[in-house]
Amino acid sequence: MADAYPSVAEVAAAASAFARSHPGLCALREIGRSREGRPLRVLTVGRTGAGRRNVLVVAGPHSDERIGPATALKLAGRVAADPLLHARAGAAWHFLLCLDPDGTIRSEAGPAVRRTPAEHFRHAYRPPADEQPEWAPSIRPADDQLPESRALVDLIDELRPFLQCSLHGNDLGGSWIQLTRDIPGLAEPLGKLSAERDVPVQTGTYDALYWPSSGPGVYVMPAPGERAQFESLPEDVNRSTWIRPHRYGGMTALFEVPMWASRKVADTAPHPDPARAMAGLAALLRRQSDRTGVLLDRVRPLLPDPGSPAARPLLRIAAELAGICRDVADDWDRLHPSPVPLTLAHLSALDIAARRISLRVTGVLLRLLDGLPGPAEARVRASCEQQLTRWAGELEAGHHLAWVPVTDQVGLQSETVLAAFRLLNEG
Structure with missing residues (x-):
């Protein structure tokens, strides 16, 4: 297997084949179209209906973070193969395979396999914040939302997920998780799963500097009214799609894994100056x-x-x-x-x-x-x-910096999602 991220087309083809090979258990549907007319597809694993609890997994929220769609496919396979994760848990899983296909396709330019950091920044594409579907609702007027954002919000309203998992991939650093509500005990599997793949757990972040930590690498959203981010960032997390599941008693967990690992982001020693x-x-x-x-x-x-x-x-x-x-x-x-x-x-x-x-x-x-x-x-x-x-x-x-193979990125992210599900579902 090449040490490379799958393309948008490859993910769609794999999901279609997977759904056909699991009739009665899996289904693939289109929930909308992107600004440029590309389909937004959701792969469902597990039986749906009254009494079922839904998990929503959102891949590709940032177009230059390409690990999510690969993780979604891996998770779909793991869930389908284990009734403890769906039938016996009373759960159905729904995988939005790529929230921003237009931008992700632009990030596919350049070398297909393992890039250098220079090649990554040369070819990666990341739109402005108000054109990133996950964050756009927190910036744009309510009557001027992106079609991708509307599709995601409508999907959340339909499924009322008790857990929404947002799959991100930082280019440089370590593994970490942001939660809109705490999942006690999550830091332990994050640390174990990261250590198994020689990935540092990131104990200091730009994105969550003001967020309290419930354990190494796990950050919990501050209470309303408390400071959540730097003044230069335009987003308001309380208006983002992360908060939408709260209407139905649910929550969101954001999972970060690095392309290149740096041990420095795990050093908890006080800075001398x-x-x-x-x-x-x-x-x-x-x-x-x-x-x-x-x-x-x-x-x-x-x-x-x-x-x-x-x-x-x-x-x-x-x-x-x-x-x-x-x-x-x-x-x-x-x-x-x-x-x-x-x-x-x-x-x-x-x-x-x-x-x-x-x-x-x-x-x-x-x-x-x-x-x-x-x-x-x-x-x-x-x-x-x-x-x-x-x-x-x-x-x-x-x-x-040390490159983290794509298989390790996928393995770490998918297993951490499952750890969060088990802790939340059993709790």
Whole structure:
């Protein structure tokens, strides 16, 4: 088996074949269409009906995090083969195979098998926050929702899941889980399953810095009114699709597994000088913002039609990411004194988050330049490629990254989902 993520087409074909081979137990249906007309498919495993409790698994919420659809297929096989997970548990499982197929297909560009970090950022595609279906309801007006978001919300309202599992994959770091309600005891299987695959448990995160922890790598959403995230992030978790199951007594668990592991995100030792470290990260962000701004200014006039359907969204992504660096730098400045004790893991996670932004900008600029002829275009392309290679190299060297094989990513994520289900179902 190649050490690669399956494509959107491969996942759809595998799910169709799986449903046909399990008549009476499995069914595949379409619940809507993406903005570009691609089907949103749900694979159900287990008998449905009155008295059944539903589990909803959402794969592909972020288009550059491609592990989820592979995990969904693995989970479907595990559930179908074990009546303890469906019939005897009184449960049915529903797998939304890819929430953002349009974006995911764009991330399929480039090498199909194990990429380097530079190749990943060169080819990965991640739309702005208000075009990410899972987060868009927390940002966009109620009367201007994405069709993918509406389909997911309608599915939650139909199924009323007691557990929604959102399958994410961070590019660099470790394994961790975010919960909208606590599942006591989940940290233990997370630690065991991660150790078996030599993946560090991430004890410091950018996304959940303000979330209380119920155990190593497990973060529980703060109570309403308490701070949940940095000011530079536009999302409101209380309006996201994560919270929708709460209407029916359910909850959401978000499962993160890394593409490349870094031991640094597991180091719980207190940082010796967090104020100086944060000041250094803020300065780094501002320098990189200046540099990506210069590159963007060089790319924009070379585009034959900046307003075209192909160029316009990419320009928006690049401009927003280049601009957000300064907002994030301001967040970093406000972290002293910090409301939480900053560990070496926290600073490592924040360093990764800072460097990731500019790498994404540079990858988008190279995507804009793809196929453009001429010496001026070649010079700017070379500058962007050199910058991306340099920044990716600094990231690799600074965090001692180790690739996690796709089979291990899938195994860790799928088994952790099952651990959460068992704890919640038995509780």
